[in-house]
Amino acid sequence: MKLHTFFQSGSAYRVRIALALKQIDYEPIYVVGGLGSTDLKRPEYLKLNPSAVVPTLIDGDTVLTQTLAIIEYLEEICPEPPLLPSDAAGRARVRAIAQVMVSDTHPLSTARVIDYLDGTLDLSEENLNSWLQHWNERGFGAVEKMLDDDGMPGTYCHGDRPTVADIALVSQVFVAKKFGADFSSTPNVTRVYNTCMEHPAFLDTAPDRQPDAQPT
Numbered sequence: 564m565k566l567h568t569f570f571q572s573g574s575a576y577r578v579r580i581a582l583a584l585k586q587i588d589y590e591p592i593y594v595v596g597g598l599g600s601t602d603l604k605r606p607e608y609l610k611l612n613p614s615a616v617v618p619t620l621i622d623g624d625t626v627l628t629q630t631l632a633i634i635e636y637l638e639e640i641c642p643e644p645p646l647l648p649s650d651a652a653g654r655a656r657v658r659a660i661a662q663v664m665v666s667d668t669h670p671l672s673t674a675r676v677i678d679y680l681d682g683t684l685d686l687s688e689e690n691l692n693s694w695l696q697h698w699n700e701r702g703f704g705a706v707e708k709m710l711d712d713d714g715m716p717g718t719y720c721h722g723d724r725p726t727v728a729d730i731a732l733v734s735q736v737f738v739a740k741k742f743g744a745d746f747s748s749t750p751n752v753t754r755v756y757n758t759c760m761e762h763p764a765f766l767d768t769a770p771d772r773q774p775d776a777q778p779t
């Protein structure tokens with residue numbers, strides 16, 4: 564497999580974690596010039612990923628985009644260890660937590676959205692920071708309640724082993740930390756994050772441990 568990736572991409576981090584948990588080897592292809600760079604807008608790359616984003620996973624002739632779809636593909640071709648619970652209600656809960664992070668929260672703090680707010684709409688730095696804080700706090704506030712309210716025991720989001728929910732939570736904590744998000748009012752999120760960061764699959768794939776990492 565080949566993975567188009569960039570160290571600072573929270574989305575690519577998700578797929579790196581899933582590949583590591585399933586112990587699938589891959590060849591990384593690093594974005595040149597960073598997120599939002601012309602490298603992602605080359606016609607050859609747009610053929611693979613029309614949204615001009617990372618990650619893209621190539622498995623033989625199969626081109627895969629969108630992290631949740633990629634992770635579910637990996638789950639189907641390599642079921643062990645499972646990243647989804649065995650029961651329907653559990654799978655729905657895990658997917659719901661993941662979607663609060665991946666679908667509701669992450670898109671509002673991507674490079675293209677920041678560039679538009681900052682460049683096209685000329686938002687002040689103060690208002691841009693307020694935007695980023697607001698949507699991240701809202702997303703993590705929702706996940707905090709989901710982890711708190713339904714009494715699901717365990718050290719991870721759902722029981723005692725990592726699932727897609729943990730992958731989504733950890734990658735978004737990384738994104739939110741870049742913007743200086745405050746996690747003092749989300750103890751469950753912090754607890755799960757700390758648990759995950761003791762696991763080599765989360766730690767070794769972390770942005771600052773990637774070969775393409777640059778000083779920030």
Ligand SMILES: N[C@@H](CCC(=O)N[C@@H](CS)C(=O)NCC(=O)O)C(=O)O
Nearest residue numbers: 572573574599616617629630674675
């Ligand atoms: N929903 C997409 C999001 C992909 C995405 O936004 N990737 C970011 C990096 S985390 C990116 O490539 N951004 C470039 C840009 O915004 O121009 C997924 O889950 O794959």
